[in-house]
Amino acid sequence: MHSDFWHDRWAEGRIGFHLPESNPLLKRGWSALNAQGEGRVLVPLCGKTLDMLWLREQGHEVLGVELSELACQAFFDEQEVVVEKRERDGFQVRSVDGLDLYCGDFFALPQHCYDSVAWVYDRAALVAFPPEMRKQYVQSLIEKLPSCVSILLITLEFDELQGPPFSVNEAEVRELYGQRFDIEKLFVEQSEGKGGRLETETMYVLKDRACG
Numbered sequence: 001m002h003s004d005f006w007h008d009r010w011a012e013g014r015i016g017f018h019l020p021e022s023n024p025l026l027k028r029g030w031s032a033l034n035a036q037g038e039g040r041v042l043v044p045l046c047g048k049t050l051d052m053l054w055l056r057e058q059g060h061e062v063l064g065v066e067l068s069e070l071a072c073q074a075f076f077d078e079q080e081v082v083v084e085k086r087e088r089d090g091f092q093v094r095s096v097d098g099l100d101l102y103c104g105d106f107f108a109l110p111q112h113c114y115d116s117v118a119w120v121y122d123r124a125a126l127v128a129f130p131p132e133m134r135k136q137y138v139q140s141l142i143e144k145l146p147s148c149v150s151i152l153l154i155t156l157e158f159d160e161l162q163g164p165p166f167s168v169n170e171a172e173v174r175e176l177y178g179q180r181f182d183i184e185k186l187f188v189e190q191s192e193g194k195g196g197r198l199e200t201e202t203m204y205v206l207k208d209r210a211c212g
């Protein structure tokens, strides 16, 4: 998937994936991670999601990664927070009160950014990629995440091949992550999506097997 696709969507305001409040599923599912102690929450492909603020309110440090400069700036503008940006590792980085927003390509995120990550929150990141890129995305996470990381993952399933979002079923989640993570399905919700199609949203908790 070419980056222009996403830049165009942000420029044209075609961001139907963005929620006007923090995601109720996150609030329901986060406790399953038992997220305590030190460490950051990595929010890949974060857009301008308010979930990052909710995670900060829970006391976590947050690292968001987003391709679109428009989205990164809008996140702070909409909170009426004035923030300086600086260049680091080829990213435009904005930081405020325990929240770092890296603007650039997720695949270029340097290893040191992963070193203090303890949890990952993936809503609409895995499903934003076509099949081959999903493999690369998960491979990146598996190679770079430190041990003992847990992941809260939300997927979508529906009867259509075109995307994004792309339909991702449980078998694929197990195939992609099963080698390293124990996978528990937390809950499943069905709703009417785009064009009246039936969509199934599933939340999984992935726990690093090496952690015991």
Ligand SMILES: C[S@@+](CC[C@H](N)C(=O)[O-])C[C@H]1O[C@@H](n2cnc3c(N)ncnc32)[C@H](O)[C@@H]1O
Binding pocket: 006, 007, 017, 018, 019, 044, 045, 046, 047, 048, 049, 065, 066, 067, 068, 071, 104, 105, 106, 107, 123, 124, 125, 128, 164
């Ligand atoms: C479906 S949206 C999800 C946004 C957010 N997670 C949410 O729940 O609102 C996917 C986002 O990923 C961003 N994106 C796509 N490819 C990316 C990449 N390679 N690196 C970083 N961000 C990317 C897009 O600009 C878009 O904002």
